[in-house]
Amino acid sequence: MVCTMAFLRALLSSARTFRYGPGLSAGLPADDAVLLDAPDEWLSPALVAAALGEYEPAAKLLATTRDAADWETRDRALARLVAFARGRDGWLTGWLAAAPRDPDALLVKAALAVRRAWESPAHSELLREVGPLITAATEADPRDPVPWRLALDHARGTHAPHTVFESLWEQAVRRCTHHYGTHVSALRYLSAEWYGSHRECFDFAERAAEDAARDSLVQALPVRAAFALLRDEKAAARANSVQVDRVDAAADLAIGLSAGFPAGDPWPAEVRNLLAYVLAARGRSAEALEQFRLIGTCATSFPWASVTGDTLGAFLDARADVRLRVASSTPLCGRPERGGLRGH
Template sequence: MTATLRTLITLPRMLRHGAAVGAHLPPDAAVVLDPPAPELRAALTAAYAGDHGPARDLLAQTRVGAEWERRGGCVPRLAESALHSPGWLDAWLAESPHDPDAVLVKAEHCVQQAWEIRTSARASSVSRDQFQAFFALLDDAVPVIGAAAELNPTDPVPWQVALTHARGSQAPREVFDAYWAEATTRAPHHYGCHLSALQYLCDKWYGSHTEMFDFAERAAEHALPGSKLNALPLLAAVEYDVVADGTPAEGDRIDRSRIHAALKRALELSDAYPQGDPEVAGVRNHLALMLVLADRHEEALEQFRAVGVHAAEYPWAYLGDAREEFLEFRAGVRMHVAARVPFFSRPRPPVPQGPPERHRSSPVTPHCLALVAAPPHTVADAALMCGVPLRIAPAPGRSSYVELAADPEPGVRATLLGEDRLTAAADNFTTGEPWPALVLRRTGDRYGFTLLHKGRKVADHDWDPAAPVPDHGAAAATAGTLATVYGLTDTRPVTSLLRGSDDPARRQSALLTALGLPPLPAGFGTRDEVLTTLADARVLARRGFFGGMVDTLSGDPAGRPTLPRRPRWWVLRVAALLLFVPVMAYAWWSPDIGWFRASLSTIATCYIAGQLTGAWRRRGRVKKG
């Protein structure tokens, strides 16, 4: 009873305030998982294209300038790229076999190769063959790590790699302690080394919850102001509350006051950085999750606002697909906050936190367009209840282009949509229909698509020049789905397009050609609402839930059809009118039929006649959207 009463109270609040709460957050389509800094992104893009020059220059800059924190973040990303495209690293080592930067990337690459075979699964889920290959590759990595340390004796990053190696190789505590001493001698406050050590000391590896928290709190106490080491207890709290399995052993339970203190310290660190600063994006992602778990939703919403578009793989990957979990938690926090705003009040505007942003580029605006394998009037009829305004234009081959139309005051259902609104709308209007919708997107130099069929997301792909290309199995599976939906017999051309990331604009356009779909309209990806320049584009206005339901049942979109009526619409209603007129006449003439049933037949006849009359009068006055 209490839960029902609470729902009756909070649901109207959510519906009323949901659109306003969190309206300052970036759209879902703009959120990117662990986006690299511009210099690193340029190096990754060049590396995937086979050019090691930008990576060489970037790491040389970090070495000469002793930018160890930055170096510790760049090396793992470059090594990851070499897992998928090793040619550039091999060429670099062949050209300069004793380059300390190239050898360092190779050392990290060797360790990552081993972990890729083992996977991040629990030991019980890893096969014996996987373990054998894992340990063999870790053995091969030892001399490479040693060479990296010798070539640049002042660099702590080789010891960051060594600490990760110690965790995988089951190194005894004295070996770990020796590596830790080497790392802290060179950089006592190096964040990457502390992260590697924290993992070694956690309960699931070789330490305990207590030892992990003691280590994290000591590091935070001695951290410099503004250092990310102040958030190390927060990461320990996530490890304890989210990652750890089962109930802690007796004597190894962490008092909740230590977790509250970790949250307080992390909040202070977050407040010291500007909104949207990628430097502390990882900290803010962890902080948002822990605040949600602590039922502190308003503070969590502020952290999501501070995160901006910089979603992090962890901690969300502990719960499932990282990006989807981030977006779902963010949407849930919005609704929790809206539910706590009194019905006749207004949500408080966001209060800027932290220092003002300086010289920070604004997030890249995402652009989306759907190609629907149905004519515009069919799409319009199916989209009456999607909850967002759409601009629909005819495309070659009895297809349609669909995009979001301007909506200064989005409705409640638009706010509640979990995905970007065009994808969610396509999910809605393809439900129960035989035709698919391919939602194309562009965000900066990243291109991609989502395929929706019968109300389900059946395929998704991104071309990102700075990210690994999918393996052949994943690309072939996506190509197979596309082939099934669009009736292709040969999937090889599509698979080839999905297996590369260079020139993503060309690949996206070539995919449409391979699928037999119409080309993209001019200007897509460079500006919003590209369909406004097409002569036959029409706007399907947003409708409320009940209005959309009535229009769907009546076939009359709010009394003003945005698009011309289909012949089938006229045939069905004329046939119904021809049926109901004699039924109505007979009902009033016959003494055996009462006035009530005669009135019902009259109302039905007048309703259909009104539909036909109104549609006939308006058929020549359809306005452009």
Template sequence: MLLTPKNIALTLRLRKASRRAGVPVRELPEPDLLAATDPRTDPTKWGLPADDRVVTRGPDEDPELTAAVTALREGNWEPAATRLAATWSDWDTRGRVTTALGEAAANDDTWLEAWRAARPDDPGHAVVHARALVSLAWQVRGAGWGSDIAPEQATAFRRLLGDAEPAAYAAAMAAPEDPTPWATLLTIAVGRSWDHDEFEEAWQQLVDRDPANVLGHQSALRYWSARWHGSDDLMTAFAERAATVAPPLAVLPLMAAFELDHVPDAWHTRAITDALDVLLPRLATATESHTTRAERGWAIAALRERGRHPEALDQFRALDIHADAAPWPKYDRPLLAFLQHRRDACRKAGRRHR
């Protein structure tokens, strides 16, 4: 770092904040770090909550599911079975509930075995079992690139997904109308490196049952990415087609553009314009939820890249204190990313109105 007056002042502010917090500079809490590095920007002047009020955990939007997961810790599976059964035909909710129960079973599946023993013909435990194996496999693997995964992790990952695949097919046979096992299979396809023809067969089974299935579309977007089994062009084309299927899928081109940080004009295509034209009016009247907050986060990413900072600021106002949804968890320090992007929107929106 060059010893300019500006950098010296920044260093002194960081050291002062570090002493006040009692931690090294690199461990400063996000609000303290931002107050030192950007002392002139006060988000409250733009009608935003103070940095230290922002949280990365959202409100409880499904108390029945929360209670069911809590009951599982005591071995009581019946509330989980009841909550899952109530999602029938509301496929996006079923995907969300299945994922939550699968994550719980990945940690301890004793209750799942008890459910199967008590109600062998209930298709619910089969769909949760498949998702639990997938959740456990990805927990074991971790989120890094393949080159960063230890050999023993890779072996366990492949073994668990190998077990998950027949479990997902069994769940599909147990409930032929349910798209959820097919969405699970698409996630398995990513990890098991299915070829394109095999993937397309499972994809067709999913969309035959639920053409706008959100969980399945998100898995497919990952599959078609260059990081996994597609390319930038295949991922972009998939996202653009999917966005025309139903308004909740309009966000997919924005998710794809986020992955294309090496492509200079990724945020400046007609597909991004069209996606925002669908997404922003929906968000103006939407009921707040985790899904809505994720859509706002993706909209913020696109609006910032396009220089539409006042509109990005409007979305931050709607998010209020909640930084729990995408895209913030994709950053190493999600809360810091949220707060930095928010301050950036404040500064640039302020310049536009001088």
């Protein structure tokens, strides 16, 4: 009898998938159309010029963000330029030779050194060596909060005590109260993986989100804390009802943030990728599928790189799995199942 019922359930699931699977693909781009960490259109000219060894467009772009105090765009551009410079930094060498005291060139130099240090097994020792580069970047333009993000990452990697972290954090928020990048760096320091706990992570993230504007990416900090808990298998297995509720509340908050941006917008793409991961992990498959639709072609390395070395493959597999789960749980009559897809 048990075997017969299991067979019938599998048969019904297959029938649902066959019937509803194609329709659920509506709005999802084909696998070969999805791009990993595709650059924003406004950044492309600087990257193309850098590929030719020319630094002027990148210098102009970063100078514009600094003059306008557009720190979020500045940090985003910096991350993409540093990622490019990891393999081809001739344009940066030329820039530093032409303008050795340029605040933007010093920022890129420091950020590249920090990234390379973190990629080494001996990152603690290497990070200590790049400390003066971060100091030079912070002093080059005292208004800029972005170098303080580097300083917070540096503190985490060099095992700086909480007193040092708190001092750096004070300097960061003094320059920009709700800068997303510095908040993410602080959250990592406070994580259970480093020098804090899951509770500290959630407390910090929820307070920051409560104080930030509704359209600020800081609203996604709690879902980052949720991701950290879900990735910690032992902690997730021991999670109590309060922690489970905090994870779902974080996801709900991020859903609201995501809804404020157009579908396919690269600006919230990382938040949407992270949100899709968390929703799928919580069994909220229909909501995860909607985030995959909003993501469109904009897959991001985070969080999928934490799953496997095949980052794009992990994204595509998760998307396919969510679609299959939604299809297999849809009744053959086409009506939603009682209780929905959200479960604990």
